[in-house]
Amino acid sequence: MPTWRERTNKERLKLPQQRMAEQAAELRIRNMKEVPLGFSAAQARLEAQRCLQCSKARCVAGCPVGIDIPRFVAQIADGDFAAAAATIKEKNLLPAICGRVCPQEEQCQVVCAVTKALKSLDRSVSIGKLERFVADWEREQGSAALPPLPKPSGRRVAVVGSGPAGLTVAGDLIRQGHAVTVFEALHRPGGVLVYGIPEFRLPKEIVYREVEYLEKLGVQFRYNFVVGKTRSLEELLGDGYDAIFIGTGAGLPKFLDLEGENLCGVYSANEYLTRSNLMRAFEFPRSDTPLARSRRVAVIGGGNVAMDSARTAARLGAETVYLVYRRSEAEMPARSEEIYHAREEGIVFHLLQNPTRFLGDQRDWVVGLELQRMELGEPDASGRRRPVPIQGSEWVLEADTVIVAIGNEANPLMAQTAPALRTTRRGNIVVDAQSQRTSMKGVFAGGDIVLGAATVILAMGEGRRAAQAIAKYLEDGKWSEAPAVPEACSAAPVEPSPAPAA
Amino acid sequence: MYEIVRKETLAPGICRYVVRAPEIARSRKAGQFVIVRPRDDSERIPLTIAGGEGETIVLVVQEVGKTTAVMADMVAGESLADVCGPLGQPARVQHLGTVVVIGGGIGVAPAYPIAEAMRNAGNSVIAILGARNQELLIMVEEMSRVADRVVLTTDDGSRGLKGLVTTALQSLIEEGRPIAEVIAIGPAVMMKKVCEVTRPRRIPTLVSLNTIMIDGTGMCGGCRVSVGGQTRFVCVDGPEFDGHQVDFDLMIRRQAMYAEQEHLAYQQYLDRQRG
Numbered sequence: 084m085p086t087w088r089e090r091t092n093k094e095r096l097k098l099p100q101q102r103m104a105e106q107a108a109e110l111r112i113r114n115m116k117e118v119p120l121g122f123s124a125a126q127a128r129l130e131a132q133r134c135l136q137c138s139k140a141r142c143v144a145g146c147p148v149g150i151d152i153p154r155f156v157a158q159i160a161d162g163d164f165a166a167a168a169a170t171i172k173e174k175n176l177l178p179a180i181c182g183r184v185c186p187q188e189e190q191c192q193v194v195c196a197v198t199k200a201l202k203s204l205d206r207s208v209s210i211g212k213l214e215r216f217v218a219d220w221e222r223e224q225g226s227a228a229l230p231p232l233p234k235p236s237g238r239r240v241a242v243v244g245s246g247p248a249g250l251t252v253a254g255d256l257i258r259q260g261h262a263v264t265v266f267e268a269l270h271r272p273g274g275v276l277v278y279g280i281p282e283f284r285l286p287k288e289i290v291y292r293e294v295e296y297l298e299k300l301g302v303q304f305r306y307n308f309v310v311g312k313t314r315s316l317e318e319l320l321g322d323g324y325d326a327i328f329i330g331t332g333a334g335l336p337k338f339l340d341l342e343g344e345n346l347c348g349v350y351s352a353n354e355y356l357t358r359s360n361l362m363r364a365f366e367f368p369r370s371d372t373p374l375a376r377s378r379r380v381a382v383i384g385g386g387n388v389a390m391d392s393a394r395t396a397a398r399l400g401a402e403t404v405y406l407v408y409r410r411s412e413a414e415m416p417a418r419s420e421e422i423y424h425a426r427e428e429g430i431v432f433h434l435l436q437n438p439t440r441f442l443g444d445q446r447d448w449v450v451g452l453e454l455q456r457m458e459l460g461e462p463d464a465s466g467r468r469r470p471v472p473i474q475g476s477e478w479v480l481e482a483d484t485v486i487v488a489i490g491n492e493a494n495p496l497m498a499q500t501a502p503a504l505r506t507t508r509r510g511n512i513v514v515d516a517q518s519q520r521t522s523m524k525g526v527f528a529g530g531d532i533v534l535g536a537a538t539v540i541l542a543m544g545e546g547r548r549a550a551q552a553i554a555k556y557l558e559d560g561k562w563s564e565a566p567a568v569p570e571a572c573s574a575a576p577v578e579p580s581p582a583p584a585a
Numbered sequence: 586m587y588e589i590v591r592k593e594t595l596a597p598g599i600c601r602y603v604v605r606a607p608e609i610a611r612s613r614k615a616g617q618f619v620i621v622r623p624r625d626d627s628e629r630i631p632l633t634i635a636g637g638e639g640e641t642i643v644l645v646v647q648e649v650g651k652t653t654a655v656m657a658d659m660v661a662g663e664s665l666a667d668v669c670g671p672l673g674q675p676a677r678v679q680h681l682g683t684v685v686v687i688g689g690g691i692g693v694a695p696a697y698p699i700a701e702a703m704r705n706a707g708n709s710v711i712a713i714l715g716a717r718n719q720e721l722l723i724m725v726e727e728m729s730r731v732a733d734r735v736v737l738t739t740d741d742g743s744r745g746l747k748g749l750v751t752t753a754l755q756s757l758i759e760e761g762r763p764i765a766e767v768i769a770i771g772p773a774v775m776m777k778k779v780c781e782v783t784r785p786r787r788i789p790t791l792v793s794l795n796t797i798m799i800d801g802t803g804m805c806g807g808c809r810v811s812v813g814g815q816t817r818f819v820c821v822d823g824p825e826f827d828g829h830q831v832d833f834d835l836m837i838r839r840q841a842m843y844a845e846q847e848h849l850a851y852q853q854y855l856d857r858q859r860g
Contacts, residue, residue: 268802270622270629270667307620307669309802313608334804338816345811345835347842354805362628362799368853371628371651372799373846447838494803496821 087132087160096197100206101130108427112397115282115365118424119183119212124164127216131160133197134208141194142210147544150174152191152210159213168221171214176254177247177543179222179289182215184280185540186418222292229299233260238557241266241324243310243497246274247539248330248530250297251546252553257300259554264324266308271361274332275531276539278361279353281391283398284421287360311500316526326525326553329512330546333531334494338487339383343441348375348449352384352392352488359395374399377484381405381452383438384488385415390422392486393430404430405480409437409457409470435459437470439477441485451481491536511535518552519545524562527553587665590641595723596716598648599691600657607640609670615698616676616793616825619644620801622667623656631798631808631820633695633770634671636727642668645694645723651850658858672801673824677791680707681765685757686732687713687750687779689771693724695793696770701731703768709733713753715771719744751778764788769828773840777833784829792828794819796840810836 104120105111111118122130134156142152151170158167171178191210192198198207238261242249245267253263271277273290298304310316310331319327336351338344355374358364362372380396382389385408396404406425408415411434415422426432436454444450456476459468493510505513505522512521512528519527529545531537556562591603609619618633619642630652636643648657659665676699684703688696693714704710712732716722717740729735736753737745746753750771758764767790769779776792783790796808796819803821810817813830817823 268669269800270669307667308608309669309672312670312672312802313612334802336804336806338806340816345809345816345839347839351806354799354807357799357805367846368850370626371850373628373843373850375842376846446841447835496802 088136090132092135092200095133095135096200098129098133100133101126101209101212103209103212108424108429111283112394112428115398117283117286119215121219122212122216124162124220127159127164127213128162130209131156131213134160135196135200137196141196142191145191145194146174147190147540148174148547150214155217156208156210156213159217164217164220165224167217171217174547175543176251177293177539178214179218180247180276180285180293181540181543182211182213182218183285183289184538185211185214186538187211188419190540222289230258232258232300235262236260236557238262238325239264239323240553240557241310241319241327242330243327244268244274244330244332244530244532245272245294245304246276246330246332246530246542248332248542248546248549249274249328250293251543252328252330252529252550253297253302254300255547255550256553257297257302261554261557262303263301264303264305266310267304267306268309268331269361270306272304272306274330275334278357279388279391281356281360281395282365283394284391309496311496316497316501316504316523320525324525325557326527328519328546328549328553329497329521329526329528329532330530330542331494331497331532333491333536335492335510336487337490337492339438339489341438341440343443343449343452344487346441346443346447346449348377348483349441349485349487350375352382352388352486353491355392355486356388356395359399365395365399375484377401379403379405379482380484380486381407381480381482382486382488383407384490385410385417386488386490387417387421388491389486389488390417390425392488393425394421394428396484396486397428397430401484405433405482406430407433407436407438407452407454407480409435410467411435411459414459414467433480435470437472442479449483449485451479452485453477453479491531493532493535497532509535517548519549520552520562525556587668589659589661589663589665592659592661595645596721598657599721599723600646600648601635602644602646602656603637603641604644604665604668605640606642606668606670609634609668610637610640610642613637613642613671614675615678615702616695617671617673618695618801618824619668619670620672620798621656621665621669623652623659623665625666627652627655627666629667629799629801631672631795631801633793633795633824634698635694635724636698645691647691650847651854654851654854654858669801672820674822676702676768676793676825678702678706683709683711683762683764684766684768685711685713685754685764687715687754687767687769687771687775688724688728689715689750689769689775690717690721691723692769692771692775692793693722693728696768697724697727697731699768699770700728704731704733708765711736711757713738713750713757715739715750715753715775717741749778750775751782754779754782758782758786758788766791767828768792773833773837776828776831777837780828780831780833790828791825792831793824794826794831794836795824796836797842810839 155170192207195207363370364374457470530542808819811832
C-alpha cells in the first residue's frame with residue numbers, strides 16, 4: 084500500500100473529489116447559519132492527496148498573498164494540521180475568513196494543474212475548503228500559539244479602519260515590535276467582514292476571534308472613532324503617530340438616480356445588510372434595530388453583494404425574492420457558488436432587465452418597479468457585452484422592498500477633511516503601487532479605498548505591501564525617495580477597480 | 586468611557602445628560618451630532634450635541650421610544666455603551682446682522698449652541714422657543730444668556746404667547762426689523778411651517794433635519810432626503826440644509842417607516858421594565 088507521496092499523478096487524479104456537506108436549501112433559508120458545513124479530518128486528508136505537488140506550482144502565483152499552497156496541502160495530507168496552519172499564517176493571518184470568502188475559482192483553483200488535467204474548474208483541488216478546514220481546526224483547538232514578539236521599537240502606527248486591509252497591517256506591524264492602534268468608526272471591528280458579509284457566509288464570531296488574537300498580540304482598538312471627524316489625519320500625526328495606514332473601504336452606496344428611489348422600502352444594500360448583519364435586525368425585537376417586513380423583495384445588481392442581499396431577504400421571511408440584473412448570468416460578477424446557492428434557495432432571477440423607475444403608494448411606500456428588457460450589444464470598457472434597452476418593453480414587477488446593490492464607491496469623508504491627500508475623481512486615494520504611499524508624508528493607504536470595491540484578499544495583499552513599506556519607513560525615515568505618486572486629479576484619472584462594475 | 590457624569594430631568598419625558606467624551610468634546614462644533622447606543626444590544630440613534638465643557642458633552646433627550654426610554658432609566662455613574670462623533674457638518678456661522686433662532690420642543694437643545702455661536706459671531710440673536718405647554722419649555726435661562734431677546738410661545742398659553750412659533754415669527758417679521766436669516770430646529774412639521782412663513786418674504790432659512798440614521802458616516806443612505814430635487818445624506822451633507830429646498834413631506838413619511846416596529850419595541854420595554 085503506497086503512502087500518498089508514492090502515488091503517481093495518474094492515481095491522484097483518480098481520487099474522488101471530496102464534497103463538502105451543505106445545509107439543505109429548504110432548511111437553511113430559515114436560519115442564519117453557514118451553508119457549507121466543513122470537511123471532516125478524513126475528507127480533508129483525502130482531498131489534500133489529490134494535489135499533484137507540482138514543482139512549478141502555479142497556484143502560489145494565483146494567490147494574491149502568495150501562500151505556499153503545495154506545502155500546506157501536503158501537511159494536511161500528512162495529518163499535521165498544526166504545521167499546515169503555521170504555513171498558511173506565514174502569508175495570511177485571516178485564513179478562516181479567506182477560506183470562506185475568497186474567489187478561489189478565479190485565483191488559485193483556476194490555475195491548478197488538476198483543473199487542467201481533468202478539464203474542469205469544478206474538480207480542481209479544493210484549496211479554499213482545505214484552507215478553511217485548517218483554520219477552523221486551529222480555532223477549535225482553543226489557543227492559537229502567540230508568536231514571540233521582538234522588543235518594542237518605540238514607533239507608533241495608526242491604522243484607520245478595522246476591515247481586512249487594516250487588520251492585516253496591524254497584524255504584520257505588531258509582530259515587528261511596533262505599537263499599533265486601530266481606529267474604527269463603528270462600534271465593532273471587522274468593517275465589511277461584519278457589516279457587509281452575512282452571518283451565513285462568514286460567522287461574526289470568526290472575525291471577533293481574529294480581532295481578539297490581535298489584541299492578545301498588543302494591538303489597541305479604538306471604536307466610535309471617525310478619523311476625519313473625531314480627529315483629523317494631520318492631528319493624528321501631531322499626536323505622535325509615526326505612520327498612518329488608511330483602510331477605510333468603499334463605503335459609499337451607489338444609487339441609480341431614478342424616480343422614486345427615496346420611497347420608503349427602497350434600501351441601499353449597505354443599509355439593508357448593515358441592519359441585518361451588524362445590528363442583527365434578523366433577531367428583532369430581541370435586537371433593537373428594525374428592518375422592513377417584506378413580502379416581495381427585488382434586489383437590483385449581479386455581484387456578491389446582490390446575492391448576499393437576496394439571500395438575506397429570503398432568510399428574513401420574504402415570500403418571494405427577485406434578483407434583477409441588466410445583463411445575463413454569464414456577465415454576473417458574483418461567485419458562481421453564491422449564484423448557485425441563491426438559485427437553490429428559490430431566488431427568482433430576472434436577467435436582462437433594468438429598472439427605469441420605482442412606483443409608490445400614497446404613503447410613499449414602494450409597491451413596484453418598472454423594468455425594461457435589455458439585450459446584449461457590443462462589449463463596453465469592462466470587456467463585457469453592453470446591455471441595450473429594448474424600446475417599449477416596459478413592465479411592472481410588484482415589490483414592497485427594493486434593495487439597490489449596484490456597487491459602492493469611496494466614502495468621501497477622509498478626503499474632504501484632508502486636502503493634502505490626493506484622490507482620483509471618484510474619490511479613491513492615489514498611492515504608489517509598490518509602497519502604498521499616498522501624497523501625504525507618513526500616510527499610506529490600501530484596500531477598497533484605493534482599488535474601488537474589490538475583494539477581501541486583495542485588500543489584504545495591499546495591507547501586506549503597505550506594512551512592509553511602513554516598516555521600512557519607520558526604520559529609515561526616508562519619504563522623498565519613493566517613486567513619485569502619479570498625478571491624480573487631472574484629465575486622466577487612475578481607474579483602479581479590478582472588479583468589473585455590474 | 587462615555588460615563589454619564591450628571592443627569593437631570595428638564596421636563597416630563599426630557600432628560601439632560603452630561604457625558605464624558607473627551608475627544609468629541611475637543612472637536613465638536615455647533616450643529617453637530619453624535620450616534621449613541623445606550624446599551625450593548627441597543628440600536629444606533631442620532632442625538633444632537635446641546636453643549637458641553639471640558640471633557641464632557643451635553644445631550645438633551647426626549648423619551649419617544651425604547652432606546653430613549655432605556656437612556657431615561659439610566660443613572661449618573663453608568664456609562665453609555667457607545668458614543669460616536671462629532672458627526673455632520675458644523676452649522677454655518679457667519680456675521681449677518683439680525684438672526685432669528687427658533688427652537689420647537691426638544692429642538693431648543695440643538696438650537697442653543699447655534700444661537701451661542703451666532704451671537705459670538707457678532708449677530709443680534711432673537712430666540713423663539715415653543716412648546717405644547719410651560720412644563721415642556723426647556724433651557725429658557727440658557728437661551729436668555731445667548732440671545733438678545735427671547736420670545737416664548739406655548740400651544741395652551743400657559744406661558745408666553747399663546748400659539749405656535751410661526752405665530753410669533755409672523756409678529757416679529759411684521760415689526761419691520763430686517764431679518765438676515767432664520768434658523769429653525771424642531772419637529773419636521775414645525776420646520777416646514779416656518780419655511781412657509783419665510784418663503785414668500787425671501788428670508789433665508791436653515792433647518793436641522795432629524796432623520797432615522799444607522800451609521801452616521803455616509804455609508805448606508807438610510808438618512809437620505811430630497812433637497813432641491815437632489816438626494817442628500819443628512820449625516821454627511823447635513824444636518825443643516827436650506828429649508829426652502831427640503832421636501833419635508835417625503836422626509837416625514839420616511840421617518841415613519843418603522844412606526845409599527847418602534848411601537849412594538851417600546852410597548853414591550855414599558856411592560857417589562859415599568860409594568
